[in-house]
Amino acid sequence: MPEKDTSGKRQTASRQLLIRSQIEIAAVLGALANDKAPLAAYLEHGELLFLTRVLHVDAEAGHIVVDYGPSKRANSALLSSRTIRLHCERGGLHLEFLAFRPTETIFNDGAAVQFDLPEVMIQYERRLHRRVRIPPHLPLRCFVDCPGVGSFEARVADIGRGGVGTILHDPANRLEPGRVLTDCRILHPSRPPVRADVQISYSINTQLPDGTPVVRSGCRFIGAPDELAELTRVFVVELDED
The missing domain is CATH 2.40.10.220 (predicted glycosyltransferase like domains)
Known part of the structure; x- marks a missing residue:
């Protein structure tokens, strides 16, 4: 009888890695913050691009903080959304996750956006000709x-x-x-x-x-x-x- 997977990860048939462990999700987001890696989300049916980076991860409180983007219109659309899909490329991998409940906050004396810590993260290899x-x-x-x-x-x-x-x-x-x-x-x-x-x-x-x-x-x-x-x-x- 196969052993149950308790790692919080699941490999899909399309070579996607589904991560459900909150500890590991927080660790990945923390690495993105350390790398100052750019994240992006499309808003308003793809017409607006929200660009940001992770500023802080608080796994215990269950939230992350990201920077405001350079586009005021995209920032406004973001705060009007209940959820967005954020994407990032890191080390030859593509990462994406849903971010819920964007709210304005202050981080290091600057305006920022807070989300709930994602429940699920998808990781897959970046194809050459995407x-x-x-x-x-x-x-x-x-x-x-x-x-x-x-x-x-x-x-x-x-x-x-x-x-x-x-x-x-x-x-x-x-x-x-x-x-x-x-x-x-x-x-x-x-x-x-x-x-x-x-x-x-x-x-x-x-x-x-x-x-x-x-x-x-x-x-x-x-x-x-x-x-x-x-x-x-x-x-x-x-x-x-x-």
Whole structure:
């Protein structure tokens, strides 16, 4: 007869590790606090990104304290939520957990947010080609200036560490599958520009939530893999490949 697992962990078929031990959850969160590791949560149907880090863990009192994020709008949305899903990458692993009852508090003379200590934490290995969603209010832009296509600007909707991604652009710019856009500039508002070629794999007509028509082009970013990984490192909430 198999022995009962009393470790507070359960390995799922998809190589996920489900952690239920409050002692171990507190230890993991404490390590994140020591590392000052960034955590993220998407709010308002993915339109807002809340970025934070763990400031304090009190296992005995049953709560954690996190920092306010740089976006006032995201902070306000956070405090209006009953629960959020926080994500973090650490040591090649992806961690996520639900955080309940956000309330304002003071920690080390600064404003902060307190949550209940999570009851469950999920840990799984990060895949090589998972996608990183780029929130609309924190734009990652791709500037194209290529013979035969002309000059235009596209928004990077998502990008994976393997270079696979998606761009959104004006329908006036027709991009056929197989076309390579050379020497494109990929810009984040607070990071140095990255230059890379962009190879188009498909293009479909779609529209933004406000009804604006756009073309969604699947692509692969070629070259500068380290720079692209660093550029998108902050966007830690990942999506599976289509």
